[in-house]
Amino acid sequence: MREEGLYSDKVMDHFENPRNVGKIEDADGVGTVGNPVCGDVMKLYLKIEDDTIIDAKFKTFGCGAAIATSSMITELIKGKKIEEIKEITNKTVTEALGGLPKNKLHCSVLAEEAVEAALKDYYEKRG
Amino acid sequence: MREEGLYSDKVMDHFENPRNVGKIEDADGVGTVGNPVCGDVMKLYLKIEDDTIIDAKFKTFGCGAAIATSSMITELIKGKKIEEIKEITNKTVTEALGGLPKNKLHCSVLAEEAVEAALKDYYEKRG
Amino acid sequence: MKIVYLDNNATTPLHPEVLEEMLPFLKEDFGNPSSLHQFGRKVKVKIDEAREKVAGIIGADPSEIVFTGGGSEADNLAIKGVAFASKEKGRHIITSQIEHHAVLNTCKYLERNGYRITYIPVDKYGMVKPEDVAEAISDDTILITIHHSNNEIGTIQPIKEISKIAEERGIIFHTDAVQSLGKLPLNVDDMGVTLLSVSAHKLNGPKGVGACYIRKGIRRLHPLINGGNQEMKRRAGTENVAGIIGFSKACEIASACMEEERERLISLRDKLQNGLTEKISHVRLNGHPTERLPTTLNMSFEYVEGETLMINLDLEGIAVSTGSACSSGSLEPSHVLVAMGIPYEVIHGSLRFSLGRENTEEDIERVLEVLPPIVEKVRKMSPLWEE
Amino acid sequence: MKIVYLDNNATTPLHPEVLEEMLPFLKEDFGNPSSLHQFGRKVKVKIDEAREKVAGIIGADPSEIVFTGGGSEADNLAIKGVAFASKEKGRHIITSQIEHHAVLNTCKYLERNGYRITYIPVDKYGMVKPEDVAEAISDDTILITIHHSNNEIGTIQPIKEISKIAEERGIIFHTDAVQSLGKLPLNVDDMGVTLLSVSAHKLNGPKGVGACYIRKGIRRLHPLINGGNQEMKRRAGTENVAGIIGFSKACEIASACMEEERERLISLRDKLQNGLTEKISHVRLNGHPTERLPTTLNMSFEYVEGETLMINLDLEGIAVSTGSACSSGSLEPSHVLVAMGIPYEVIHGSLRFSLGRENTEEDIERVLEVLPPIVEKVRKMSPLWEE
Ligand SMILES: Cc1ncc(COP(=O)(O)O)c(C=O)c1O
Ligand SMILES: Cc1ncc(COP(=O)(O)O)c(C=O)c1O
DSSP: OOOOSOHHHHHHHHHOOOOSOOOTTSSSSEEEEEOOTTSEEEEEEEETTEEEEEEEEEEEOOOHHHHHHHHHHHHHHTTHHHHHTTTTTHHHHHHHHHHGGGGHHHHHHHHHHHHHHHHHHHHHHOO | OOOSSSHHHHHHHHHHHHHSSSSOOOOOOEEEEEEETSSSSEEEEEETTTEEEEEEHHHHHHHHOOOOOHHHHHHHHOOOOOHHHHTTTTTHHHHTTTTTOOOGGHHHHHHHHHHHHHHHHHHHHHH | OEEOOTTTTTOOOOHHHHHHHHHHHHHHHOOOTTTSSHHHHHHHHHHHHHHHHHHHHHHOOOGGGGSSHHHHHHHHHHHHHHHHHHHTTTTEEEEEOOOOOOHHHHHHHHHHOOEEEEEEEOTTOOOOOOHHHHHHOOTTEEEEEOOOOOOOOOBBBOHHHHHHHHTTTOOOOEEEEETTBBOOOHHHHTTTSEEEEEGGGGGSSTTOOEEEEOTTOOOOOOSSOHHHHHHHHSSSOOOOOHHHHHHHHHHHHHHHHHHHHHHHHHHHHHHHHHHHHHHHSEEEEEOOOBBOOEEEEEEETTTTTTHHHHHHHHHHTOOOSSSSSSTOOOOOOOHHHHHHTOHHHHHTTTEEEOOTTTOHHHHHHHHHHHHHHHHHHHHTTTTHHHH | OOOOOOOOOOOOOHHHHHHHHHHHHHOOOOOOOTTOHHHHHHHHHHHHHHHHHHHHHHOOOOEEEESSSSSSHHHHHHHHHHHTTOOOOOOEEEEOOOTOOOHHHHHHHHHEEEEEEEEOOTTTTOOOOOHHHHHOOOEEEEEEEEESBOOOBBBOOOHHHHHHHHHHHOOEEEETTTTTTBOOOOHHHTOOSSEEEEEGGGGOOOTTTTTEOOTTSOOOOOOOOOSSTTTTEEEEEEEEHHHHHHHHHHHHHEEEHHHHHHHHHHHHHHHHHHHHHSSSSEEEEESSSSBTTEEEEEEETTSOOHHHHHHHHHHHHOOBSOOOOTTTOOOOOOHHHHTTTTOOOEEEEEEEEEETTTTOOOHHHHHHHHHHHHHHHHHHTTTTHHH
C-alpha cells in the first residue's frame, strides 16, 4: 500500500500543532527570510544566553511544509549551543520530519536560512 | 428508436429465403455480371415465351444486399413483358426491398445489369 | 464528520442515473460499434442516440459531434487540427492569457513549432475585451481560441462579440466550453462558434470522455488520432461506449434541470460569498461580480497562504482548491490570477469554492462555521499579519 | 439460443472482477487525482498502483507507462511523437504493409505531411522479414514501427530480430502490441523495444483506455495532447480513473492465468480449425500455421462471400468478423490479406474467429455444427461454385 497523505504523519502533526508559534518581544536575534511575492516567509525569534538558544519562536506565511519545518527547527535548536545548531541543515529538518514530498523540499531551506539570518542579527546586535 | 438491423426486414427476408435460386438448363437468355475479384457476381437465367419472362433463376456470389436484390429482381420480372422489365431500374429494386444501407446501394446495380445482360444474350441467341 | 465537496470545477461525482445508464455497456452490451454482428449493431445504435443527445444540448447537428477522450483532447483536436491543416495559409493564432492549460500549453507547443501566438490580456475581472481581439488579427491569423468561462474564477467571456469579429474576418473561432456545459445554456449558432470543446466529468458524467463540436463545412481539420473510420474519421479508436452513453445521459439530466439548478447554485454561492465577506476581514473576490459561473467562488484571504487553508479545511472534511487543480503538482501562482493583475501575495491566499448538484445549504453553513476560525488561527501564525 | 461470441479481437467482454474494481471509482471515489485534498489523494494513490501493475506485466518501470484514451491514441502518440520531435533529424519511417489502421493511417498522414514511409511487404503467412527492414534503413530513418501480432490473422512478428537491427542502427523502435497483451508474455527489455502500445478492451478491460510504454531516456517525444501536468506531461487531461483501474485489474487477471489460458485457447482454436478443415472442402488457413496468437483463426471458404457467412452465423447467434472490425463501414478487401498475396476472391470468403476467456468447447462444437450447412447452402447459391 502506498501513502495516501499529502504529508507524512510527523509533518501533519507539526502542521496541526505547530510548536513555538509566536513572537519573543526581547529577542536577541531575529531573522526574516523569504518574501511573500515568491512564496513563503519565515520570521524566527531567538533568545540566547551563554551561546545557548534558550528560547525560539516563529511566524510563518507559507504552505504546510513551510509551517511544519518552521515548527520542527525551533524544536531542534532549542536548548542547543550555537556551535551545534550551525550543523543543522535543511536535510536535518527534513529527516526529523520523516521526509517531505519532492516538490516541497525547497521549503525546508527556508528554516535553515532563518536560523542563519537570526544568528547574523544576534552577532550584529552584540557588535 | 433507431433501427438496429444491418438490413431492413424485407432485405433480411429475401436474404434468408431467397426466391428463385438455381439454374435453368434450357434458358433462353443468360447474363453474368460482376467479377469475383472486385466483389459481387450474379448470374441470371431467363425463360422467355411471347416476349414474356415465364421463369427466372439466379446464382449470386456476394454480400447480403447482393443476394437480396438478386432474389427481389427475379420476383419483379417474372410474368412481366420484356418491354415492362426494361423500366425496372436498381431504384425499383431497392425500393421494393424497403431501402438499402447507403454503402450497399451499388449492389442493386448488379441486378439491373444482370437483366440487361440476360436480355442481350436472349436477343443474340434469337439472332 | 459530514464531508463537504466544494471542488466541482475540478471534477464532479458521477450522477447515479448516469452510472445506471452506463452499466449495461460495462456488462452484456460490450460489443464494438464497428462490428457488423448483433453485438456491434446494438451498441452502434446507442452511440448514435448519444450523439444526438449531446448535439441537442448545444444546438448542433449530430454529424458535428466528435467524441474524444476528454476535454483536453477536444481542445488539442480543435487547435492543432486547425493549425496543422492551415499552416500554408497562415501561422498566427489568437488566444487569451487565462485559458486552461489544455489550450494554453497547446498554443505554447505550436509557438515552439513555428506558429505565432498572441495572448490577449484580461481586465481585473478576468474578462477579455473583444476590441483587443480585433486589433490582434493579422493577415495570417488562422484561429481565435477564447474560452467560454474560466475554471478558476468563473468569469464568462463575451463570446458573441468575439465570434462576430472572427466571422467578419473569416477566421475560425474555437471556444473551450468545458466549464459551461450543463451550467449555462449553450447554442453553437447563437454563439457563432466554429469549434467548441466539452468534457463529461464536469457535469456529473464520467472521466475520460469529451466531445469536440466541429461546424459542418469547416475547411480542412487534421485529426489528432488517425486510424479506423470511427467518429467520421475525425477520431480513430474503439469508442469508449460506456463513457459516451454516460456523457449523453449527463447532458440530458443537466439540460432538464438547468434553470432551476442555476438559481439554486447562485443562491448558495452568494450565501457563501456574503458570509465569508461578513465574517472575515481582508477578503477579496477574484473574478467578475456578476458575469460569472453559478458554481464558482474564488476569494483571497490576505496575509495567509492558500495551501495552509486548504489543508486545514481538508482536515475538517471540506474539499476546496487553491489555484487550478488541473495543473497537478504545480506550485506557481495561478496564471489566471496573475493576468488579472492581482498582487502575488494576495494570489497565494486564494481559495476556489466550486459548487455542484450535491451541495446544500448545510454545506455552506459548515464552511461559514469552520473557515473563519481557521483563517484567524493561520493569520496569528503569519509574519505578514502583525506588520 | 446460446450466443457464441467469437470476435474477441474486435473487443472483449469486461471481466466481472474488473467491473467490481472499477465501481468505487464510478461512485464514491470520484476525485480528480490532481486535487490535493483527500478526494484527490485517495485516487492518486490508486492510479500510481495501477501504473505499477500495468508496468509489471510488460517488465517496465512505472515511470515508463503513459495512460492514453485507447490503443489508437497510444499508436499515434508513439509515431507522431517521434516524427514531430525528430523532424530536423530525419523524416523516414519504416513500417509494414499489414499494420493496424491506427499505425498505417498515421504513417499515411505523415506521408502527406512531408515524411517518407517505407511499407515493408510480408510473406504468405503475414510475416515481416527482418532483413527487409534492415535493407530499408537509410540515414534519415527516425523510427521503425512493426506490430507485435496481427489482429486479423494472428501472425506474430519476429520482434527481437527487428529490434536488434533497430538498436544497431540507433533507431527508435515501436511495436503495436495491442493484440498480444494478456495473451503472450511480453517483456520490453527482452523485446528490445523503445515504445509499445496496448489497449485495455482487448483483454477484458474497459474501452477507451490504453497505454504507451516509453523507454526511459528516449530522445525527445512530443505529446499528442498538451495541457496539464498529468502522466509526466506526456498526456494531458483528467485521468479516466475508473478506466485505468479497470485496465490494471485486467492486466493482473490476464497475467495470473496466462499460461493456462493460452493452452486452453490454442486447443479450442485448433479444434475449430481442424473441424472446419475436415467438414468443409476448399477451405484455407490465412496466417501463420504456428507463430500465431492463441486466440486467432482466420479462414477462407472459397466460392462464397464472407459477409453472407457472417450474417448467416449472426442469425444463429454466432458473432464473427470478416476483415478487420476496426475499419468500420469499409468494404474493401482486407489490406492484410491482400499483402499476403491471397487472391481477391479468396479474401472475399474469409472469416475471422477470435477466441476469448468466455469461450468453451461447446461454443466450438456449435460452430462446427452450424457453419458447414451454411457454407453448403451459400455455395449452392454461388455462380462460382458450379463452374
Ligand atoms: C493491432 C491493433 N492496434 C491498435 C488497435 C486500436 O486500439 P483501440 O481500439 O483501443 O484504439 C487495435 C484494435 O482496435 C488493434 O487490433
Ligand atoms: C476550462 C477547461 N478546459 C479544459 C479542461 C480539460 O478537460 P479534461 O480534464 O476532461 O481533459 C478543463 C478541466 O480539466 C477545464 O476546466
